Amino acid sequence: MTRNRWTPWDSATADGGGMEAVRVYCLPHAGGSAGSYLAWSRSRQVPGLDFVPVELPGRGTRMVEPPAASMEEVVDGVLSVLAARPEREPFLLFGHSMGAQIAYETTRRLVAGGRPAPRALVVSGCRPPGSPVAMPLHDRDDDELLKGIVELGGTPDEVLEHPELLAMLLPVMRADLGLLARYMEAVRPTVLPCPVVALGGEGDRLSGPEWIGGWGSVTAAGFRRRVLPGGHFFLHGEVDAVMDEIARAAGEHAGAAG
Template identity: 40%
Template sequence: MTTTAAVSCLGREPLEDARLRLFCFHHAGGGASFFSSWAGRLPPGVDVLPVQLPGREARYREPRFQDAGEVVGALGRELAPRLDEGPWAAYGHSMGAMVAFALTAARLREGGRPPEALFLGAYAAPVAAPTLPPPDRYDDRELARLLVDFGGLSPQFLGRDDWLRVLLPILRDDLRICASHHRAGLPDPDDEWARLPLHVEAFAGADDPLVRPDAVRAWGRYVHSFRMTTVPGGHFFPRQAPDPFFGHLSPALARLLAAPGAPPAAPG
């Protein structure tokens, strides 16, 4: 896809006085609004910056991506100035986990500023079985029912063909992104020398019907430092069981703010 974005992938300018920027990457079929409540749950000094892919929400008029390599390349070019300005971390949920990891891998190859940590949720490492189905396995009715079954769609959508005609093409293109992860420049999980010098914290929902915790745990094969946490809830545990999830994420971010070399807090 070749497109000139009419709207930035960030909905606003980063806060100048933030001590840590947290770039958040949404799930397949979703958008930046998934992270709308996060700022109030995280430590002061963390600037939550949801990343919006084109073709949905505020960018609904723009052509969508269908290829993981193109997504990573476009985000890398747009976000590079922001990622180089100061300390940052990233959280990616489901498809967003793969996008966040591939973007970070590209940054490291290019000599860009690395993240303080990378947080990945509800997505199997590429070396494991795929988290999400191929884009064309199900017809529209079957795909909509699957979304309802794992909590990605309200049952009220099943009777609304007009809504599904908008939603399902977005989801199918996002599934194409997931299926093309081999074009995103990920390291070889079987090569210990290719492991990235990063700290990754991964989260899995204990009741997730799409991805098992051991498949999420396989992200540890890609990096030097890894921690895995299983939290209550299904595939969308940040919404289904937010307190346990943020009970882990918030302290992890607080530790980054307290680490030696972290920017000082702004004067009160």
């Protein structure tokens, strides 16, 4: 099977393999790669869920490509992946930080195009659409950009300790934050027909508990929020809880939004 560059670790075939599982497309944070979810894709902790990491241009297995210049470009790629799957196959979208906005915009585009929506949208560590930009660092110099990244946490020490790795990370991070800022300034939130689950870290200074409840305004179906221990990258330390919430959303809304 030829791998789709957007989903390099997708084990299901395009002719209906994995139909018994609910597929969870996992979208990364700014500067992040599909590798953030590689362990999830190999885990059998949650039977019935097939976690599919999504790789954006400019990082990971697509490092030789330039980063995406717009949210439209990213969402077009995700939509192309979904279009290659069986139309009635159940799926969820999960995104952390910038990934949550990608997941929301993908869902909005699916609905606008009359295509099946995800069984549920699960967003993590992110302000709802229409909120002020949380991290306007894309137009700052490298030192200020790096300081902002370090303060958020979540960047491996081996990256911070090696200038050559930082030289690769900073342009991608700058491009992602610019993409996100332009999107957040332009987006006009619409109400989705699928349920939304919003997760946040109790110590997240960017998108903490005071923000995540706002996601309830973008759904006409069920909404649930949950605050977990940790900062902006709380999901790294709360993987079991995050997976449980995804599994709960998949089970609660079986048959929804198809």
